[in-house]
Amino acid sequence: MLAYADATMPIPASLSYEQAAPIFCAGYTVWSGLRLADPKPHERIAVVGIGGLGHLALQFSKAAGFETIAVTRSKDKEKSIRDMGADEVVENGDQLLAAGGADVLLATSNSWSATAEAAKGMRPYGRIILMGVGAEPLNYPPELMFKRVSLIGSSQNGPEFLYEALDLAGKGKVRVVEELYRLDEIGKAYDRVAEGKVQFRAVITMN
Numbered sequence: 001m002l003a004y005a006d007a008t009m010p011i012p013a014s015l016s017y018e019q020a021a022p023i024f025c026a027g028y029t030v031w032s033g034l035r036l037a038d039p040k041p042h043e044r045i046a047v048v049g050i051g052g053l054g055h056l057a058l059q060f061s062k063a064a065g066f067e068t069i070a071v072t073r074s075k076d077k078e079k080s081i082r083d084m085g086a087d088e089v090v091e092n093g094d095q096l097l098a099a100g101g102a103d104v105l106l107a108t109s110n111s112w113s114a115t116a117e118a119a120k121g122m123r124p125y126g127r128i129i130l131m132g133v134g135a136e137p138l139n140y141p142p143e144l145m146f147k148r149v150s151l152i153g154s155s156q157n158g159p160e161f162l163y164e165a166l167d168l169a170g171k172g173k174v175r176v177v178e179e180l181y182r183l184d185e186i187g188k189a190y191d192r193v194a195e196g197k198v199q200f201r202a203v204i205t206m207n
Helices: 017-038 054-063 075-083 092-098 112-121 140-145 159-170 183-193
Strands: 044-048 067-071 088-092 102-107 122-130 150-153 178-183 201-205
Touching: 017 102, 017 122, 017 159, 017 178, 017 201, 044 054, 044 112, 044 150, 054 067, 054 102, 054 159, 067 092, 067 112, 075 088, 088 092, 102 112, 112 122, 140 150, 178 183, 183 201
Parallel strands: 044 067, 044 102, 067 088, 102 122, 122 150, 178 201
Antiparallel strands: none
């Protein structure tokens, strides 16, 4: 297909199209968010919403060398979350705080209430990076103000971050967990996504 040259990006030779496809959206989003948070050495990263975006956020954080904590109530995902590199798995913000807290919270959940709950575990001068979109209002309680915690909205922040995200995936430091569907199965894939049954990411192949 025809495309504007500045809207394209080379894919590393070591990276398959199937693995690259989700990096162009989900991976690009979470890596951009992490870079925007500007974490410093020895800061701790927490991820809330361990789904299509969150499972990549965990891996990118670990690939960048940060201690990483997953915030999730999905006990059935705990083993796979640890396999992806999470140093700790907690259920809520209180447990996050008890485990030492987080300097950066990568909020990939589409539930504002889950994000607000996880935010109870923020350290002073922490940054909450909002990448998931929720329908309900987001609660910003006085405790966050007293800690000088920042709320930062983020999507895809520059082509250099997409280049970096693809590079990390091409080096095998990040791997998308995905379900593959042929083009003639696109209806089935759509239904599974709509019903929340897809494990992390669905990818349509053209052959």
